[in-house]
Structure formats: C-alpha cells, structure tokens
Amino acid sequence: MTDRFILADDPIALPQGAWAKTERRTLRRGNLPVLSLTQGHHRPYLFPVYTPQGFAVTSECPADHPHHNSCWIASDHVDCWMPAADGRKEQYTYNFYVNETFQGRAPGRILQTQAMGEETAAGYRITQEMEWRGPVEWAAPEGRLAARERRRLDLKLEGGAYVIDVESALSAAAWDLSLGPTRHAYFNLRVAESIAVTSGGRVVNDRGASGGAAVSGAGAHWVHYCGPVGGGHWAGLALFPDPRDHRDPWWFVADWGVVTVGPFRLEKRDIRQGETMTLRYRVLLHDGDLPAAVIAERYAAYLAGLR
Template identity: 25%
Template structure:
C-alpha cells in the first residue's frame, strides 16, 4: 500500500512538472507559445511593416490587446491607428526615416532575418534578428530582440530586451513621441471606454496625467470579459534612458519611449536624439507583467522590485 501511494505521488508530481512548462512551435508565419497547454501569444514575423506579438492572452486566457488591425474590430475598439499592432517595437525617426507609421512606399520596414534561438521548458526564450530598411532598401541598423517568458508568483510575464547596432554609419533614434516599445490594450480596458480602465505610474500619477512622465513602470488595468486584468510595462534600470518617458494614452496606446523629450517636456530642453556609432550598441530592456486585479491588488511595486534585481 505504501509503495502504491509513493508511486501515485511520484506520477502526480511528474504530471505537474510536465504540464506546467512552455512549448514553442514553429509555423510558416512565426512561432506559437503555449504554457501548461494554453496559448500565451504568437510571434508573427511580419504584420504590416514589422514583427509583432499577437494575440497576447492574460489571466484565464482573456485577450489583453486589441484585435484590430490584425483581425476584425473587437468590442469597444476603433479602426484607428492601424500601426498599433498588439505588441511591437519601432520608432518614428531613425536617421530621418519613420518606422512607426505604416505608409506604404514612404515609411521604413523592419524585416525579420532569422530566429537565432528558440528554447522552451520551465521558461522559454525567442531570440530574433531583424534589419531596419528605408523605403529605398538601405539598411540603417539591425536589432537582436530576446523575448523571455516566465512566471512571477504564478503570473505570466515576458522580458523584451532589444540590442540595436548600426550597420555602416552612425544611426540616430530621433526626438519624437512616436515610439518605441508599444502595446495597444484591449478596447474595454482603455480609460476612454469609461468601464473602469485606469493608468497608474510608479508615483501614483493616473490616467492622462501619466502621459509624458518619467517612471520606472506604468500599469494599465481594466475589464476584459467581465474580469479586471492589467498589463504592466517595467523599465529595467540598465536600459538606455531609464527611467523612460511614457507615451501612454487614455484611448489605449501604451508605449515606453526614452527619446521624445521635446514632445514630452518642451522645446527648451536638450534634444532626446541618441546616436549609436559603428561598433557601439544601444540596449533597451522591458518586462511585461500580465495580472489580475488593480495595480495595488497585483502589488506591481513588489513585482518591479524583483525585476530590477534581474541581471542580463
């Protein structure tokens, strides 16, 4: 009897350890990430003019980002800003080229080159290499983006770390509010929906007043399918421009941007332009936490204190 109990216990632990892991599958248009058999997100190599993550599913599988323009317009969504594609990384002024807006034949394109690494298990990691091309096909710079999936006290997160390097000449990320690491939250979460959506930064500044402020993190929470959930973007202290400025809007745009100083602060300040010379690199590091409840209920401040201790 004792042997049987021990065997059952062992099988129980084995089944739990096998189930609660990440699995990444490769498909023609990108990668699909599952945790414990449930979809977390897909890495799409090309959507519009760039790679993105879509969909992004949070607690109980609820969608945390809007459907449009990847799919048809969802609940409380608008068919505006078609360049706001779920989760993305671009910038509005790179050596004068606009990679933020999607203007065919006019704007820049971020081209997926290859996946350098794909690993799954108790944590998962996707490392991709990409090149930034002007409308004329000139490559200005390249990026290596590492996306690491894990659990913070039972809650899903992913670390989005980007290293940008010039190709043949210096590359300047220009001073504009149109950037840089962005998320467009679900339509019911946005503050303007007046359904409880709330923006909060690390100093307790809320909603429209959080725009253009510097902060180590910002949380955006609200209802999705009857459940209060939130997305937090955290900026690591080792990231360029920490603590970053925030291009976060009550209509659902949620972006970290360390460059847009003139738009955020005013004209009588030093430019936010940042130039990377050949042989140098720029590192930007963010963690996205998907949680239940409000900012306080999720103890976002505590989650950030754990994240800021993470070494690269």
C-alpha cells in the same frame, strides 16, 4: 496538462501551390496559447498576448491607429548618415513607426530574418534577428539596410502572472544612424479595447497619477493598465522600463489604450558603426484587479533581480 512551453508554427490550410505571405508562430504552455510571434507587413510584433487564465489583453491593428501592433518596438525619426562623394555625408531620413509616409518620412520595414526558441530553467527564451530596411527607392530596390536588431524575449510564469523580459539590441549597419528626438519610440503596447479607460478600465503609475494625461510625461518607473475582459473578470498588464537604460523614461499614455516609453523624447540617440544600443523592458501580464501596491511589489522584485 503539462506546464512546458512549446513554440510551433500556426497551421494554415492553403490551396496547392499557394503560400502564406507572412507567418505567425505561437508559444503555448501546455494546451493554452501564451503569445504569438507575428510578422506583419511593416514589422514583427507579439499578438495575441494572453494572461495565464487565457484572456487576450492587447489589440492588433485598431482602426484609429492601424500601426499600433499589440506589443511592438518601433521608432520614427531614424536618420542614416550615408557616405557621399568627396568624403561628405548625406542625411537619409526614414520612419519605422507609421505604415505610411509620416511628416515627410517614408515608411521602412522591420523584417524578422530568424527566430529561435529554447526552454530555460525559468521558462522559455525566444531570440529574433531583425533587419531595419528603408523603403524601396532609387538604387535600393530592397530598401537600404538602416540597422540590425537582435531581440530576446525571456518568458516565465511567476507568482500567477506571465513575465516577459524584452531586450532589444540595435546596431548600426554600414553607416552611422540616429534615433529621435521623437515621442513615437521605442517600446509600445496597445491594450485591448475593453481594458482602455474609455471602456471602464484604468491606468496608473508609481506616483499615484491616474489617467492618460496625468500618467504621460517623464520620470515614472512603471505604468499599469487594468480593466474588464468579460464575464465579470478583470485582467491587465504593467510595463517596467529597465532603469539601467532609462534614467528618466518618457511616457506617452492615452485613455484610449496606447502606452509608449523610450529614452529619447527630447534628445536624439546616435549609434555609430560598430556600436549597439541595448534597451530592456519587463511586461507583466496578470489576471484579476490588482491594486497599485501589488504592482509596486512586483517592480521591487524586478529591481532586486537586476543587482
């Protein structure tokens, strides 16, 4: 089996004259699937996501939170400052996190408009172009364009684990916008049910805290979820927010399997016209029951590569 990465459309057998409403493209290493680019109704996300031995470690649309889409980027509290008559600006408030109206904010959609893949010296790079569009409303039948995003995924096999470096560059469209303050942003993971603490897994951070309540809050450099995946095997994933973008990252982690980290839990982030907000993260997907000391070593190697 070759170790080359190949990105291809998933074949779907449909009757003549029918077409798929959304798409899924799968990245494979040889014959093994690594991850799939999925365009859901409300946002693009990565699902399934596998370890090198082929264990799926995330959950797509769990019944308790159907807007938890495996590995995804989203934000509640997105405000557009729209020009109005007499030089005034009006605040239009949207929600790009929950699939329904949430706390009075109508749901928008994040739409992938283009995706390109290419082999790199280290592995494979995927570049996606996105539009953040508000809901259908009066005078905006396709939804107002709130923001544009370029998302880059660099994937490689390193030290027996998959490493995904994610860079999200969010730009203002034709008006200024603000994100937050909210805990429902920005980078999110929903682990597979078997890995959750409630099913026998564990979640820890670099400070030695264990369990969702203890891990949640500010300041941790990384969070690691690990648990049983069947047949006596364990697998897990770790999330490293880039310290250049997250001086004091705020985490929301639950024993039932969600991990969210972002830089604007307490303060909003303004993005003016012509400006871009760039946030970066590393996801480590591994097989086995790795101790915290090994995750700490992988984080140290990540920091060294940023210099």
